[in-house]
Amino acid sequence: MNEPIISVKTYAITYVSLLLLTLATTLLAYLDVGPLNTVLAIGIAVVKATLIAAVFMHVMREMMLVRLVIAGAIMWFVILISLTLSDYFTRAWFTT
Amino acid sequence: MSETIATGKPELALREQFYTTEQQREATTLGMWVFLASEVMFFGGLFLAYTVYRSGHAIAFDQASRDMSVILGGMNTAVLITSSFTMALAVHAAQRGHTRALGWFLLATILIGLVFLGIKFTEYLQHYWEHKAPGLDFQTNLTDPGAVEMFFVFYFLMTMLHAVHMIIGIGLLTVLLLRTGLLTLGRDYHSPVVITGLYWHFVDIVWVFLFAIFYLPGLHLR
Amino acid sequence: MLQTVEAPVSHNYLNEHQGIRSWLLTTDHKRVGLLFVASITGFFFIGSIFALIMRLQLLSPDGLLVSAETYNKMFSMHGITMVWFFLIPSIPNTLGNFLIPMMIGAKDVAFPRLNLLSWYLFMLGGIVALFAMLRGGVDSGWTFYTPLSTTYSTTYVTAAALGVFISGFGSIITGMNFITTIHRMRAPGLTWFRLPIFIWSMYATSLILVLATPILAITLLMIAVERVAQIGIFDPALGGDPILFQHMFWFYSHPAVYIMVLPGMGVISELVPAFSRKPLFGYKAVAFASLGIAVVGFLVWGHHMFVAGQSLYSGLVFSFLSYLVAIPSAIKVFNWTATLYKGSIAWDTPLIYAVGFIGLFTIGGMTGLFLAAIGLDVHVTDTYFVIAHFHYIMVGGTVLAYLGGLHYWWPKITGRLYPEGLAKISALTIFLGFNLTFFPQFVLGYLGMPRRYAAYPPEFQILNVFSTAGASILGVGYILPLVYLTWAWKYGKPAGANPWRATGLEWKTPSPPPVHNFEEVPVVTNRAYDYEAMKEELHLV
Numbered sequence: 001m002n003e004p005i006i007s008v009k010t011y012a013i014t015y016v017s018l019l020l021l022t023l024a025t026t027l028l029a030y031l032d033v034g035p036l037n038t039v040l041a042i043g044i045a046v047v048k049a050t051l052i053a054a055v056f057m058h059v060m061r062e063m064m065l066v067r068l069v070i071a072g073a074i075m076w077f078v079i080l081i082s083l084t085l086s087d088y089f090t091r092a093w094f095t096t
Numbered sequence: 097m098s099e100t101i102a103t104g105k106p107e108l109a110l111r112e113q114f115y116t117t118e119q120q121r122e123a124t125t126l127g128m129w130v131f132l133a134s135e136v137m138f139f140g141g142l143f144l145a146y147t148v149y150r151s152g153h154a155i156a157f158d159q160a161s162r163d164m165s166v167i168l169g170g171m172n173t174a175v176l177i178t179s180s181f182t183m184a185l186a187v188h189a190a191q192r193g194h195t196r197a198l199g200w201f202l203l204a205t206i207l208i209g210l211v212f213l214g215i216k217f218t219e220y221l222q223h224y225w226e227h228k229a230p231g232l233d234f235q236t237n238l239t240d241p242g243a244v245e246m247f248f249v250f251y252f253l254m255t256m257l258h259a260v261h262m263i264i265g266i267g268l269l270t271v272l273l274l275r276t277g278l279l280t281l282g283r284d285y286h287s288p289v290v291i292t293g294l295y296w297h298f299v300d301i302v303w304v305f306l307f308a309i310f311y312l313p314g315l316h317l318r
Numbered sequence: 319m320l321q322t323v324e325a326p327v328s329h330n331y332l333n334e335h336q337g338i339r340s341w342l343l344t345t346d347h348k349r350v351g352l353l354f355v356a357s358i359t360g361f362f363f364i365g366s367i368f369a370l371i372m373r374l375q376l377l378s379p380d381g382l383l384v385s386a387e388t389y390n391k392m393f394s395m396h397g398i399t400m401v402w403f404f405l406i407p408s409i410p411n412t413l414g415n416f417l418i419p420m421m422i423g424a425k426d427v428a429f430p431r432l433n434l435l436s437w438y439l440f441m442l443g444g445i446v447a448l449f450a451m452l453r454g455g456v457d458s459g460w461t462f463y464t465p466l467s468t469t470y471s472t473t474y475v476t477a478a479a480l481g482v483f484i485s486g487f488g489s490i491i492t493g494m495n496f497i498t499t500i501h502r503m504r505a506p507g508l509t510w511f512r513l514p515i516f517i518w519s520m521y522a523t524s525l526i527l528v529l530a531t532p533i534l535a536i537t538l539l540m541i542a543v544e545r546v547a548q549i550g551i552f553d554p555a556l557g558g559d560p561i562l563f564q565h566m567f568w569f570y571s572h573p574a575v576y577i578m579v580l581p582g583m584g585v586i587s588e589l590v591p592a593f594s595r596k597p598l599f600g601y602k603a604v605a606f607a608s609l610g611i612a613v614v615g616f617l618v619w620g621h622h623m624f625v626a627g628q629s630l631y632s633g634l635v636f637s638f639l640s641y642l643v644a645i646p647s648a649i650k651v652f653n654w655t656a657t658l659y660k661g662s663i664a665w666d667t668p669l670i671y672a673v674g675f676i677g678l679f680t681i682g683g684m685t686g687l688f689l690a691a692i693g694l695d696v697h698v699t700d701t702y703f704v705i706a707h708f709h710y711i712m713v714g715g716t717v718l719a720y721l722g723g724l725h726y727w728w729p730k731i732t733g734r735l736y737p738e739g740l741a742k743i744s745a746l747t748i749f750l751g752f753n754l755t756f757f758p759q760f761v762l763g764y765l766g767m768p769r770r771y772a773a774y775p776p777e778f779q780i781l782n783v784f785s786t787a788g789a790s791i792l793g794v795g796y797i798l799p800l801v802y803l804t805w806a807w808k809y810g811k812p813a814g815a816n817p818w819r820a821t822g823l824e825w826k827t828p829s830p831p832p833v834h835n836f837e838e839v840p841v842v843t844n845r846a847y848d849y850e851a852m853k854e855e856l857h858l859v
Binding site: 003005006008011012014015018019022025026029030031032033037038041042044045048049052053055056057062063065066069070072073074076077080081084085088089 | 121122125126129130132133136137140141143144147148151152166170173174177178180181183184185188191192290293294297298300301304305307308309311312313315316317318
């Protein structure tokens with residue numbers, strides 16, 4: 001069976017990295033950097049999510065189809081958010 | 097120390113609709129990932145609604161976030177990440193056929209998951225006592241009380257939905273633990289462990305984003 | 319055209335295991351398909367009763383049959399029942415369940431027990447929704463707009479929403495099952511571009527089921543929470559945004575209409591080649607058009623909100639994208655027509671339904687373009703024009719496709735032929751009744767008759783009377799197949815494996831099929847709709 005098997009060492013390194021990233025995002029959140037706060041928080045969350053997916057969920061060794069499914073899910077969420085927000089962000093346009 | 101398919105359920109190794117175990121493994125994995133895609137959209141709807149309100153009331157939401165306990169939230173994040181680690185180790189044990197290790201790691205994941213829920217419940221109680229539970233005598237001194245309450249509406253809704261998923265996950269893991277004990281899971285058949293793992297890690301990923309949007313925004317105001 | 323043979327082979331999926339438990343605990347995709355046929359037929363007739371009451375009410379301008387409050391409940395429950403408990407599951411869970419494994423040469427779907435679960439979730443959701451309707455009804459419209467649904471309605475909104483929520487999980491599981499099955503269970507040699515177009519359409523539908531339904535689920539959950547816990551999420555008085563509800567609701571509900579029509583298009587793509595005895599024209603274009611409809615269909619939901627209060631910029635973007643989504647549908651209509659051209663046409667009942675679909679769907683689709691134009695939409699939105707538009711698609715389209723498919727595959731499902739003469743009469747009755755019911759509604763809408771009103775100005779009466787007359791004819795047309803298809807199940811002439819002499823793996827196995835569909839794994843070497851190769855095999859004229 002060509003089921004992806006990842007080593008315990010890789011899991012452990014990922015685990016520690018995730019804890020460190022959690023610490024980092026928490027400490028960084030104390031800084032007052034305006035809109036960058038949100039960017040950093042979400043950005044680090046994305047990195048953590050990617051690590052969990054790639055290593056714990058084996059995506060780095062999985063078939064292309066699985067990666068397509070993930071890409072599709074993310075893309076659909078982006079469509080949902082961006083097209084909806086584009087209504088709210090343009091309410092002020094075209095007003096008389 | 098590897099065990100092959102256990103006694104009593106040899107037919108589980110290959111279900112009759114499939115021709116090869118490879119086909120079965122790929123189909124099962126694909127099926128779980130497609131389901132997780134639907135879950136992305138399920139939670140995604142709430143993330144959308146949160147974002148819409150946040151973009152309209154950014155200051156109020158940040159202020160509301162100050163009432164969250166970053167200690168408890170951070171602890172819970174570490175707890176959940178640890179449970180993902182033990183889950184990954186459980187899958188690893190299953191793949192190698194180390195049934196005893198599999199059992200212990202499943203048990204560890206369950207217990208750590210229960211710790212998460214315990215901390216969460218404590219937080220909910222604390223919020224209730226501090227009048228931060230919407231609809232239950234909610235009180236705030238902040239300037240935009242409607243928006244502050246909305247923050248907590250989403251906090252409770254999204255973390256409760258997450259908690260429901262955790263409870264389901266713990267239920268699934270308990271079943272897996274029982275099956276491990278009954279020796280119906282082994283080196284040649286362990287896809288239930290793998291796909292439950294996928295589900296568990298996904299629920300962890302959701303929490304990673306919940307932590308970012310509920311616990312972190314108010315910190316820069318301190 | 320139809321060939322007849324001796325009585326059906328023993329040991330098929332119908333008689334292999336007997337008794338009610340073998341049906342209620344079945345994991346055979348064919349039996350699950352039949353469970354759904356029974357259920358959705360029941361819900362169809364329940365939904366029709368609500369429509370009947372509405373049409374009777376609208377016979378007279380002052381509408382004295384039922385009160386305005388009751389009328390509100392009628393149109394709401396008609397919509398909820400027909401959308402979620404008939405149209406959404408119709409072709410996917412009946413013909414889809416039955417045919418997908420057979421068309422790809424598989425023994426069953428990837429997850430047979432989940433398949434059964436989706437039927438139970440559907441039934442549970444249906445019972446909960448039915449409970450809400452019988453206990454006192456729902457008056458929020460099938461669209462559950464806030465703040466009526468959350469704050470002001472005193473009817474069983476929460477229960478109805480819960481019923482839909484539960485059955486939604488059945489939809490998601492179905493979609494997941496079909497996607498996995500089509501990816502991983504195709505017979506050797508069956509590459510993507512050799513698949514019947516029905517499979518492409520079902521695949522596209524499944525993408526929508528998986529990605530859109532969860533948004534409906536979360537939106538209905540939020541409605542229920544708002545009602546039960548009395549906290550404002552969409553309530554403007556508490557800082558909520560009712561338009562956010564509409565964005566979330568329509569993000570699902572627009573793709574949902576493609577869940578309803580794509581499978582119908584898939585059926586037509588099977589019927590047209592079979593009854594023209596030539597390959598589908600432009601196979602790849604039709605295949606990609608199915609995916610195109612599914613994808614672009616997610617980008618147009620704001621066309622339901624042109625007058626709701628969304629930004630004008632948003633309106634323009636959604637309008638433009640709505641025009642785009644018509645293109646793949648048009649491609650399909652052109653290609654079906656081109657397939658019929660110079661074909662060896664056999665005017666059997668399935669083809670009558672297919673040709674009816676092509677015409678009525680085209681009218682429905684083109685009137686959709688009228689609605690996509692913001693200027694026109696402002697005039698006809700919330701009028702009978704919109705109602706006529708979507709009924710041309712849902713009834714003139716999906717229902718005709720469902721009936722056409724049901725007739726075409728009835729011999730495979732039951733092993734017996736339906737009575738062709740009676741079937742033709744029913745098809746024509748339905749076609750006539752449908753047009754008499756709904757064409758006047760285009761005119762009524764244009765003239766300004768609003769939808770969801772229990773009464774109307776007297777000058778609209780004559781068109782309403784036509785519409786109600788049409789509805790009664792349509793009703794007769796629906797009852798006929800119910801009777802003769804049931805009759806044919808026991809008393810129809812035995813059909814044989816391939817009474818239509820059509821291409822497709824489902825015709826290469828006995829009728830009714832054995833439990834595991836094929837005695838040996840089929841190996842595919844032909845392209846789809848290969849009537850040339852078949853001519854050589856069967857020495858056809």
